[in-house]
Amino acid sequence: MRDSFWHSLSLKTRLALLYGGLLAVVLCLLGGVLYLNTRSFLLDATAKRIRAQAKPVIEHWLYPAEFMPPLWGQSPPKTRNSIDLERIASFLARDLTSRDTVALVLDRQGRVLAVGRRLPEEPEAPSPQPFYYRRALAGENEVNYTTWLNRRHLLVLFIPLRWAPGSEEILGVVQLSTLLTPVDKILFRQRLVLIVGIGLALLVGAALGLFLTTSVLGDLTRMVSTCRAIALGNLGQRVNLPHRRDEVGELAQAFDHMVERIEASFAAQKRFVANAAHELRTPVTVLLGSLEVLMRGAQDDPTLSAGLMQNMYREAKGLSRLCEELLDLSRLDLSSHVKKELADLETFFSSYMEKAALLAQGRALSLEKGPSLAAELDLGMLEQMLNNLLDNAVRHTREGDSISLGWNQGDGWLEIWIADGGEGIHSQDLPHIFEPFYQGMRGKEAGGTGLGLTLVKAMVEAHGGRVQVESEPGHGTRFTLFFPLDGPQED
Amino acid sequence: MADRPFQGTKESFWVSNRGTILVVEDERAIMEMLRVGFTYEGYEVIAVQGGREALDRLQEGGVDVVVLDIMLPDVDGFEVCRRIRSRGWDVPILMLTAKKEIEDRVRGLDLGADDYLTKPFSFDELLARVRALLRRSGKKSEAVVLSAGDLMLNVETREVTKGGKPVRLTPTEFALLELFMRHPRRVFTRETLLNRLWGYEYVGDTNVVDVHVSHLRSKIGDRPPRLIRTIYGVGYAFYPET
Incomplete structure (x- = not known):
């Protein structure tokens, strides 16, 4: 449930939330560590200061001989009894007590021997906590803890009183408690700075993050709206982000490039359909008009109807041929229709020339054999390509002209060519002859569909090859088909 | 289906006095259809394949209506139309356009064509338009x-x-x-x-x-x-x- 809610948020919101959350966690951790560090440093410093202040006082009362040596004559013997803790406790406590620090002197049993507090403005001393007290009694020097008494924050320190400096034997313990008000003030300021600082950093971070995600994802949003516009049929739309060189810019560029290609192929498709419809106009006009003329009564007169019927037959036949070639062309878009088989060219051509003779219509047909060669080809397609080229050659030559065909082995290519000595192709027509429905004036008169050469090109390209045409007006035309020779070959 | 009125003929239908139509069309099959169709309906048909030939033939006179294709090998239909009008000939012109585009029609009519039809068209429709043009031009009156x-x-x-x-x-x-x-x-x-x-x-x-x-x-x-x-x-x- 929570997961789906998370995914229902927009990428922008999710990124902003993640970014903001991460920033908050990092800042809080950092602030917390910093704060705790400061706090322990301040407490430590306070304890050290108080201990440092206490040290000479304690030494003064416990070990007076070490303070006033030779001047006072003999030093007292160091015996257990020479330090009367109960006697000096009140002096010790009094001297250790100041405006914000109060001392208690405790004996080994935990009894309070003396309290340093005399003046009312001096803070009250908390009763010692046995846990810490015992640790001090066991000889631990630095026992500190904080506590609250009457709503005042206090630092409590224990100092063990030793028989002699460095001695293991402990007479009692001094408890010093000091007000933490100045430390707390500093810490409060620190907390304030941290909280305000973190808050400000989060705000700035969030604003920056929002700006970043908006600038990154805003362009994505733009792409989405472009996509929608394109889906509605406006193929002229582009995302157009030339200023961006990052991943989003690359995506936009790739996208624009893709749409460009789609638009071009769409336009080509549209042109093709328009051209195809244009090709249908004449036959349909002839068929419809002729039928009407016949039905109006021309059918009753054989001299009139015969010509119309012939016309209609010719046009209908042209239509059927157009249909077939359109189907072929649509199939060739999938090059998977190419069914290659290993074929010996000499065998293929010797059988093809017999069929070609039927199409040649009185042209002088000749075969120029190339090297003995076997190649991987779709023979059905090869035959259709040659038929189309031959048909084209026949339509652009006169009876008695020569048409020759043959093959050759080039550098990694099998070249199959067909050349005629006909009228040739005008140089301004030459770049267009493979376009669907492109026909010179003669081609139209000669009854081609305008798809024959387009099919040849599509078929040879489906083989991974290409077609080349050379022509000289008045002298003839030569088409060469190039097929890649990557299959097994022999000499 | 009532047939539209047209003028009575004399001895046989191929001898006509109903009108002379100049058909300018380079597609042979369409030309043949129009020639047979109009001839059967009692019109005299003059068939030409190019714009220059059409203008030459119009010069000789005796044409009652022109059926003009736009796509012609030499001078296109628009230009033929423009030249006919610029020479001051008022013979009615019906244009056959290959495209359905409105500009084509407007351009044709602007240049002085009287009517247009887009391919593929019905012969009956063409015949009706030609009759209407003849009637309007008043050259060939029809018997009532x-x-x-x-x-x-x-x-x-x-x-x-x-x-x-x-x-x-x-x-x-x-x-x-x-x-x-x-x-x-x-x-x-x-x-x-x-x-x-x-x-x-x-x-x-x-x-x-x-x-x-x-x-x-x-x-x-x-x-x-x-x-x-x-x-x-x-x-x-x-x-x-x-």
């Missing part, structure tokens, strides 16, 4: 009253009288009689009569024609030797003078 002996038919008032007495005909009988009277001596097969009166898409027995012809004969009191004669094994024909 047709007569044969004491039989009179008025196309506009749709009245038929025999010896001065009115004859009541159904629309189909009227159309049949008008068709016969406009094409005296032409032999119509039953199929052709079916096509022209009942429409090209009518499918049925041709006996229906015989039934209507016999009704028509009895209503106009047609007795042997008949005006509407049965041509055995072929169909019917109308002979005004007996």
Whole structure:
């Protein structure tokens, strides 16, 4: 449930939330560590200061001989009894007590021997906590803890009183408690700075993050709206982000490039359909008009109807041929229709020339054999390509002209060519002859569909090859088909 | 389906005085269809394939209407149209356009064409437009009253009288009689009569024609030797003078 809610948020919101959350966690951790560090440093410093202040006082009362040596004559013997803790406790406590620090002197049993507090403005001393007290009694020097008494924050320190400096034997313990008000003030300021600082950093971070995600994802949003516009049929739309060189810019560029290609192929498709419809106009006009003329009564007169019927037959036949070639062309878009088989060219051509003779219509047909060669080809397609080229050659030559065909082995290519000595192709027509429905004036008169050469090109390209045409007006035309020779070959 | 009125012919339909049409079209099959179609309908057809030839032929005169294709090998149809008008010739022009684009039509009409049709077009439609152009140009007036002996038919008032007495005909009988009277001596097969009166898409027995012809004969009191004669094994024909 929570997961789906998370995914229902927009990428922008999710990124902003993640970014903001991460920033908050990092800042809080950092602030917390910093704060705790400061706090322990301040407490430590306070304890050290108080201990440092206490040290000479304690030494003064416990070990007076070490303070006033030779001047006072003999030093007292160091015996257990020479330090009367109960006697000096009140002096010790009094001297250790100041405006914000109060001392208690405790004996080994935990009894309070003396309290340093005399003046009312001096803070009250908390009763010692046995846990810490015992640790001090066991000889631990630095026992500190904080506590609250009457709503005042206090630092409590224990100092063990030793028989002699460095001695293991402990007479009692001094408890010093000091007000933490100045430390707390500093810490409060620190907390304030941290909280305000973190808050400000989060705000700035969030604003920056929002700006970043908006600038990154805003362009994505733009792409989405472009996509929608394109889906509605406006193929002229582009995302157009030339200023961006990052991943989003690359995506936009790739996208624009893709749409460009789609638009071009769409336009080509549209042109093709328009051209195809244009090709249908004449036959349909002839068929419809002729039928009407016949039905109006021309059918009753054989001299009139015969010509119309012939016309209609010719046009209908042209239509059927157009249909077939359109189907072929649509199939060739999938090059998977190419069914290659290993074929010996000499065998293929010797059988093809017999069929070609039927199409040649009185042209002088000749075969120029190339090297003995076997190649991987779709023979059905090869035959259709040659038929189309031959048909084209026949339509652009006169009876008695020569048409020759043959093959050759080039550098990694099998070249199959067909050349005629006909009228040739005008140089301004030459770049267009493979376009669907492109026909010179003669081609139209000669009854081609305008798809024959387009099919040849599509078929040879489906083989991974290409077609080349050379022509000289008045002298003839030569088409060469190039097929890649990557299959097994022999000499 | 009532046939549109057109002028009566003389001896046979291929000798015509209905009008001369200059057809400018480079597609041979379409040209052939138009030539046969117009000829059968009684027009004289002059067929040319290019714009220059068309202008040369117009120079000689005697053309009542021009049917002009836009796609021509030499000078295109728009240019031919423009030149015809710039020379001050007012012959009606009907353009055949290959495209449906409005600019094409507007351009054609701007250049002085009187009408246009887009390919593929119906021949009937073309014929109707050509007749309308001829009628508007007033070159070839059409007979409103047709007569044969004491039989009179008025196309506009749709009245038929025999010896001065009115004859009541159904629309189909009227159309049949008008068709016969406009094409005296032409032999119509039953199929052709079916096509022209009942429409090209009518499918049925041709006996229906015989039934209507016999009704028509009895209503106009047609007795042997008949005006509407049965041509055995072929169909019917109308002979005004007996």
